[in-house]
Amino acid sequence: MLLELRDLQVFYGDIHALDGISLSVAEGELVSVIGANGAGKSSLLNCLMGVVPAKGGSVTFAGKDISSMPVHGRARSGIRIVPERARVFPRLSVYENLLTGCFGMRNTIDLAGKLSWLYSLFPVLEERKSQLASTLSGGEQQMLAISRALIADPKLLLVDEVSMGLMPMLVDKVFEVLSMLNRDHGLTILLVEQNALASLGISSRSYVLETGRIVLEGPSGRLLEDPRVREAYLGL
Ligand code: ATP
Numbered sequence: 345m346l347l348e349l350r351d352l353q354v355f356y357g358d359i360h361a362l363d364g365i366s367l368s369v370a371e372g373e374l375v376s377v378i379g380a381n382g383a384g385k386s387s388l389l390n391c392l393m394g395v396v397p398a399k400g401g402s403v404t405f406a407g408k409d410i411s412s413m414p415v416h417g418r419a420r421s422g423i424r425i426v427p428e429r430a431r432v433f434p435r436l437s438v439y440e441n442l443l444t445g446c447f448g449m450r451n452t453i454d455l456a457g458k459l460s461w462l463y464s465l466f467p468v469l470e471e472r473k474s475q476l477a478s479t480l481s482g483g484e485q486q487m488l489a490i491s492r493a494l495i496a497d498p499k500l501l502l503v504d505e506v507s508m509g510l511m512p513m514l515v516d517k518v519f520e521v522l523s524m525l526n527r528d529h530g531l532t533i534l535l536v537e538q539n540a541l542a543s544l545g546i547s548s549r550s551y552v553l554e555t556g557r558i559v560l561e562g563p564s565g566r567l568l569e570d571p572r573v574r575e576a577y578l579g580l
Pocket residue numbers: 356359361379380381382383384385386387388538
């Protein structure tokens with residue numbers, strides 16, 4: 345397993361946001377965590393990234409216990425996040441935003457090669473490379489946030505609610521890109537989503553998160569057929 349969580353506990357004061365989360369992601373897998381508003385999806389990814397501290401449990405990445413590693417150490421180890429609402433730097437250009445993805449890296453990268461690959465994935469970013477990121481649409485900002493994470497050659501990409509606020513056509517496009525990155529480039533991805541249909545559609549395995557606990561897990565195809573998932577998350 346590339347990533348293994350054991351009994352993760354997260355609190356905000358008295359609020360018990362994650363209560364004993366255990367999950368794993370194998371190298372090369374695309375795994376999704378689906379859950380409603382407030383289920384704890386962002387807390388899970390932020391805790392994995394080291395932004396939110398865990399009160400208990402462990403996080404193992406590439407065979408190493410990283411539970412007490414700070415954010416920059418986790419980033420250097422190859423974990424990158426596409427945060428909720430993209431959080432691009434609005435006053436920096438598209439190009440400068442991409443460069444921020446390389447900050448703090450110790451290994452050298454072929455920047456020109458990486459940029460041309462990213463521009464081929466998202467031509468709009470090349471067209472707008474000199475524009476301020478604030479002038480991009482929501483969908484373009486998500487593409488920029490994904491590209492900013494990819495420029496650092498991550499071993500594990502964490503994706504937080506990438507579909508939020510996007511038009512259905514753009515949701516399809518962004519999910520297609522994630523699926524392609526996994527299928528054709530072997531990128532390991534853990535995504536958390538409210539859009540159950542889209543995320544079950546591209547992932548091989550999924551977990552269902554409800555009020556801080558995993559209540560169901562299994563192959564995504566099986567969960568798509570599960571009556572509890574169909575009723576609560578697919579509106580069927
Ligand atoms: P959303 O889809 O709304 O982002 P989520 O599934 O990502 O929801 P979280 O944002 O992780 O859920 O929130 C889980 C629980 O923790 C919620 O009850 C939320 O109100 C609470 N929570 C999250 N962040 C904080 C915080 N900084 N301080 C206090 N409570 C918080």
